[in-house]
Amino acid sequence: MSKLSLDRILQSQGFGTRKYCRTLIEDGEVAVNGVVQDNYKTVVDTESLVLTVFEEEWRYREHVYIALYKPANYECSRKPSHHPGVLTLLPEQFTWREVQPVGRLDHDTTGMLLMSDDGPFIHAQSSPKRHVPKVYQATTAEPVTDALVAQLLGGVQLHDEPAPLAALVCEKKGEHQLEIVLEQGKYHQVKRMLAAAGNHCSALHRSAIGGLQLASLGLQEGEWCYLDEAQLALLAG
Ligand code: URA
Numbered sequence: 001m002s003k004l005s006l007d008r009i010l011q012s013q014g015f016g017t018r019k020y021c022r023t024l025i026e027d028g029e030v031a032v033n034g035v036v037q038d039n040y041k042t043v044v045d046t047e048s049l050v051l052t053v054f055e056e057e058w059r060y061r062e063h064v065y066i067a068l069y070k071p072a073n074y075e076c077s078r079k080p081s082h083h084p085g086v087l088t089l090l091p092e093q094f095t096w097r098e099v100q101p102v103g104r105l106d107h108d109t110t111g112m113l114l115m116s117d118d119g120p121f122i123h124a125q126s127s128p129k130r131h132v133p134k135v136y137q138a139t140t141a142e143p144v145t146d147a148l149v150a151q152l153l154g155g156v157q158l159h160d161e162p163a164p165l166a167a168l169v170c171e172k173k174g175e176h177q178l179e180i181v182l183e184q185g186k187y188h189q190v191k192r193m194l195a196a197a198g199n200h201c202s203a204l205h206r207s208a209i210g211g212l213q214l215a216s217l218g219l220q221e222g223e224w225c226y227l228d229e230a231q232l233a234l235l236a237g
Contacts, residue, residue: 006040025039029053031052064118067212070112113206133210138177138203140178144172153167156196161186165186169181191204
């Protein structure tokens with residue numbers, strides 16, 4: 001629980017600069033737990049706080065933890081160059097809060113992308129020491145053979161890696177479909193592993209991170225949701 005002035009609270013939730021937040025409050029655009037409050041110096045308890053800004057309700061959150069169903073043709077980089085950035089799929093407040101992707105998916109990869117403004121969480125989730133399994137559905141240009149599966153499970157050498165990288169799990173799901181589970185998150189890892197094994201990845205989708213399945217979130221492509229404590233706990237695997 002913490003008590004802060006209303007202008008600071010609004011700024012912390014991504015509604016803009018302190019000056020702009022003060023104007024919003026003085027203009028009567030902000031309600032605290034349903035009651036309009038036009039004095040920006042008012043000290044408010046953040047516990048169970050619900051703000052109404054321009055008639056839209058926002059629960060106070062110290063940090064946000066989000067899952068986005070990333071569509072193709074969006075970039076995860078901070079300064080996207082060829083396609084719109086994934087942040088354009090979220091409310092503008094999240095850009096102000098400096099929400100960022102946890103790791104990256106290629107612009108043409110679809111599926112689950114975690115996003116947060118909690119630095120230690122982002123760091124812990126992306127740490128190579130963490131070994132969180134990530135589940136991918138790959139479509140291959142050439143048919144999936146038993147030899148391909150065996151190679152991916154046995155380990156393939158990528159040219160800039162000191163040792164071969166192996167899939168934790170690799171299962172043929174169709175003539176050109178493969179489910180592959182990786183615990184590392186190297187650059188273009190699935191595509192490079194498939195290429196090193198003599199095939200080519202023509203489409204890629206991330207269906208789960210740890211024990212959290214994208215399908216359990218009920219999202220359509222381009223949609224996002226907050227993750228609760230139980231869902232965050234599943235990320236550990
Ligand atoms: N591996 C890839 O090759 N691309 C991704 O986007 C994720 C994993």
